[in-house]
Amino acid sequence: MHSLFLIFLCAGLCCATSDSQPENLEILMDNVLVLRVPTAHGTMTEVPLTCGDAYQNKPVFWKKNGKAFTPALEGNKVKVLVKEMNGGNYSCHLHLNGEYLNHTVVMVRLKPDNRTVILEKESPAEGHIHCSAPNYNGSFHCTWKRTQYRTHAAVLLVKAERFTEEIPCVLDADGSGVSCQDASCSYNEEQHRISLTIYMHSYSRLEGYTKSFYLRDIVRPAQLPNLHISSGRVFSWDYPDSWEKPCTYFGLHFQVKAVPSGHFCHSEEFIMNNTTDKAQYEVNIKTKKYVFCVRAQDKHTMGPWSHWSQFKVNKNDVKY
Numbered sequence: 442m443h444s445l446f447l448i449f450l451c452a453g454l455c456c457a458t459s460d461s462q463p464e465n466l467e468i469l470m471d472n473v474l475v476l477r478v479p480t481a482h483g484t485m486t487e488v489p490l491t492c493g494d495a496y497q498n499k500p501v502f503w504k505k506n507g508k509a510f511t512p513a514l515e516g517n518k519v520k521v522l523v524k525e526m527n528g529g530n531y532s533c534h535l536h537l538n539g540e541y542l543n544h545t546v547v548m549v550r551l552k553p554d555n556r557t558v559i560l561e562k563e564s565p566a567e568g569h570i571h572c573s574a575p576n577y578n579g580s581f582h583c584t585w586k587r588t589q590y591r592t593h594a595a596v597l598l599v600k601a602e603r604f605t606e607e608i609p610c611v612l613d614a615d616g617s618g619v620s621c622q623d624a625s626c627s628y629n630e631e632q633h634r635i636s637l638t639i640y641m642h643s644y645s646r647l648e649g650y651t652k653s654f655y656l657r658d659i660v661r662p663a664q665l666p667n668l669h670i671s672s673g674r675v676f677s678w679d680y681p682d683s684w685e686k687p688c689t690y691f692g693l694h695f696q697v698k699a700v701p702s703g704h705f706c707h708s709e710e711f712i713m714n715n716t717t718d719k720a721q722y723e724v725n726i727k728t729k730k731y732v733f734c735v736r737a738q739d740k741h742t743m744g745p746w747s748h749w750s751q752f753k754v755n756k757n758d759v760k761y
Contacts, residue, residue: 463489465552469640470598474545475647476523477552487520492533492543502537505529513537523547528645548597548647559594559641559648561586570639570652572659573745575683577691579623581659583637583652586617591643598640604633623656631655661745662693662737668750676733677721678750694740697722699731706734706749730755 466488467475478484492501496517503514505521506529514521521531528547535542560569563586574581587594601608601621610621623635638651663681670676676697685691698714700706712726718740724733731754737747 469548469647472543472545473548473597475548475550476528477550478525479552481526481551481556481646484525486523488523488547489518489520490531490533490545492517496533496535496542499542500536500539501533501542502535502539504532504534507532509537521547523549525549526644526646547645548642549645550647550649554649557648557650558588559591559643559646560650561588568652569650570637572637572652572654574656574660575663575681576685577656577660578685579625579656580620581623581635581656582618582620583639584613584618585639585650594641594643596639597642597647598638600638600640601635603635608635625656631657657739657742658744660739660742662739662747664748665695665735665737665750668733668735668752670733670752670754674724675721676724676735676752678735679720681737681747692718692740693737694718695720695722695735695737696746697733697735699724699726699733702730702732702753702755704732706732706736706751 465477465486467477469475474488474490476486476488478486490503492503499517501515501517503510503519503521517533526549528549530544530546532544533542534540557569562569563571570583570585572581572583596612596616596619599610599612599619601610601619603623603625606624608621608623610619612619619637619639621637625631634653634655636651636653638649640647640649642648663683665678666681667679668676669678678695680693684693694716695718696714696716698706699712700708701710701712704710712728712731713724715722722735733752733754734749735751736749738744
């Protein structure tokens with residue numbers, strides 16, 4: 442359902458043209474017109490609407506959000522006054538209460554785009570959209586979070602591409618993320634970034650959020666499995682099942698550390714801290730009560746670290 446919805450929206454975007462539109466109006470997709478305004482307060486703009494060439498000599502009447510205008514708004518081509526951010530769904534009908542003919546949704550977007558209120562910023566470096574991939578097969582997932590007072594906001598359009606090639610995406614059921622599949626070969630060197638744009642709307646307010654990245658920048662190995670101990674001090678683990686093979690080509694290196702008992706792995710207080718290219722490590726510390734932690738990173742791209750895997754050690758007892 443979501444996949445078909447996004448395909449339909451993208452098709453509308455590709456077919457739309459804005460050659461005949463005023464400078465402050467843009468056709469985003471079929472039946473969606475975007476009005477660009479400099480401020481959210483005090484603006485009043487006349488927006489031209491057309492029901493369709495086939496209805497030129499018909500008794501056409503207009504409604505906004507299902508309600509007729511007072512006095513009645515009649516004509517195949519009309520102008521409506523959009524105040525501030527109050528756009529809406531303008532539908533045209535045969536006669537005042539006649540059959541539906543067509544509609545245009547008018548969205549309002551601020552220009553410039555740096556005054557956003559719909560999505561929260563992850564961090565200054567991350568921006569509003571967080572993207573991650575478990576390996577280099579081209580599959581990646583991006584998420585975002587609505588602000589406290591815009592939890593009702595919905596996704597209008599998702600557009601992903603690398604250079605001139607479109608990347609298919611499927612919206613998550615809750616509208617807070619999207620899964621995409623880039624068809625590029627994982628063994629090829631990336632020449633162009635992936636560009637992802639999310640169009641969100643809160644009522645008639647429209648905002649666009651864009652993130653640009655190389656796949657190698659967002660690949661995060663999964664948590665390391667099968668962490669175990671032998672001989673009382675040699676820890677071993679496996680590569681994640683989701684990691685690319687062969688491991689000699691897609692090599693990982695590992696950060697290992699021991700933190701005091703009762704501490705979490707991200708604690709800055711540690712007993713031992715080191716790195717290794719091998720999937721095992723021998724701990725030579727005197728204390729017998731500690732937490733052993735290990736995480737992985739692509740050794741070639743130095744991208745994001747995996748989440749920590751840990752073992753709790755208490756004398757000769759080892760606990761997950």
